[in-house]
Amino acid sequence: MVRQSLRIMLAKGFVFSMGLAAAVLASSAHAGTINLNDVYNGSAPFVGTNVTFTDVIEENGAPADPAINFYQSPIVLTDTLNANPVNFRAEAVGGPQTVNTASRLEMLVTSNNPNIFIDQIVVNEAGDYDILGNGWVEAKLSYTWEVLEAGGVPLGSPVSGNGSILFGANSPPASSGIWANMIVADIGSSVGNATKVAFSFTNTLKAHADDVISLGFVAKKQLDGVQVITTVPEPATASLLLLGLIPLARRVRRRD
Numbered sequence: 001m002v003r004q005s006l007r008i009m010l011a012k013g014f015v016f017s018m019g020l021a022a023a024v025l026a027s028s029a030h031a032g033t034i035n036l037n038d039v040y041n042g043s044a045p046f047v048g049t050n051v052t053f054t055d056v057i058e059e060n061g062a063p064a065d066p067a068i069n070f071y072q073s074p075i076v077l078t079d080t081l082n083a084n085p086v087n088f089r090a091e092a093v094g095g096p097q098t099v100n101t102a103s104r105l106e107m108l109v110t111s112n113n114p115n116i117f118i119d120q121i122v123v124n125e126a127g128d129y130d131i132l133g134n135g136w137v138e139a140k141l142s143y144t145w146e147v148l149e150a151g152g153v154p155l156g157s158p159v160s161g162n163g164s165i166l167f168g169a170n171s172p173p174a175s176s177g178i179w180a181n182m183i184v185a186d187i188g189s190s191v192g193n194a195t196k197v198a199f200s201f202t203n204t205l206k207a208h209a210d211d212v213i214s215l216g217f218v219a220k221k222q223l224d225g226v227q228v229i230t231t232v233p234e235p236a237t238a239s240l241l242l243l244g245l246i247p248l249a250r251r252v253r254r255r256d
Contacts, residue, residue: 033059036074036083048079050116050230053107056081060103070103071223080225081107085127088205089219092135095209099216106200109228114152118197119188119231121145124224125203126180129169133214136170138206141181149196159191179218188231199226 036056037043046053058071071083083105090101111118121143129137142164147155167179183201187194207216 033057034069036071040072040074046074046076046081047112048076048081048228050112051079051118051228052110052112053081053226054110056105056107058103058105070220071105077225079230080227082225083223085125085220085223088127088203088221089217090137090205090207091218092207092209092214092216094212095135095214096211098206098208100204100206102202102204104200104202105226106198107226108148109197109199110149111152111195111230114195115232116195117188117192117231117233118147118194118228119186120229121185121187121197121199122183122227122229123201124180124182124227125220126178126222127218127220128176128178129219130176130217131169131215132174134210135214135216136168136208137216137218138204139167139179139181139218139220140204140206141165141183141201142204143183143185143199143201145185145187145200146198147187147191147194147196148198149194150191151193152195155191161185161187161190193233201226 034057035043036058037045037054046056053076056074058069060070068087070085070088072086074081074083076082088101088103090099092099109118109121123141123143125141127139129139131137142162144160144162146158146160148158149155163183163185165181165183167181169175169177169179185199187197203220205218205220207218209216
């Protein structure tokens with residue numbers, strides 16, 4: 001393990017050469033750009049209890065290959081799309097080096113019934129980090145959403161929002177630990193009867209080593225899934241919504 005080796009070398013007074021650092025960086029993994037519906041579900045949608053996930057696409061610029069893609073083996077449990085983060089990391093060894101690793105997961109979320117409304121979309125994630133010498137790490141989670149349909153009817157002017165959260169750790173002193181990020185896309189406060197939403201989130205992992213005896217390492221190890229929280233109005237309220245008598249769809253741009 002690179003981090004363990006560097007810890008031993010620092011303890012013994014060794015200095016990393018730039019050549020060795022370059023070799024380590026060259027061995028880091030890359031990801032692909034794939035349609036998860038096509039690769040993992042025979043081009044079929046991922047169907048949940050109240051919503052369906054289609055056009056689930058990971059984008060990070062390298063040739064498509066599920067064997068080295070960051071998000072693998074997606075499944076739906078109730079209304080949560082789960083996928084396993086695999087080798088999603090950034091590591092800088094023997095600087096000055098800054099290494100960025102990013103991946104974007106986008107999808108269409110559609111209600112299985114025009115009377116079931118998409119209220120919130122929640123993303124929970126976690127990982128670990130390690131910093132030595134003059135190193136630092138960051139883990140950023142950003143997201144965007146756009147409501148395309150309300151009550152099963154396309155919106156003439158889509159409503160959208162976005163937001164982000166950032167974890168960061170600096171050295172000295174050297175440290176290691178667990179990081180966690182969570183976002184809540186509060187769609188229902190802008191469009192109360194949303195039934196189709198384009199949603200995406202981007203993870204950016206950044207690791208920096210300031211000099212040849214520094215290290216920055218950060219990895220995403222856990223994704224609790226893309227959880228969709230829905231609401232089912234009372235029958236009388238649903239009828240009024242469909243008739244357009246309750247203006248729950250406020251067509252204004254909102255920034256979460």
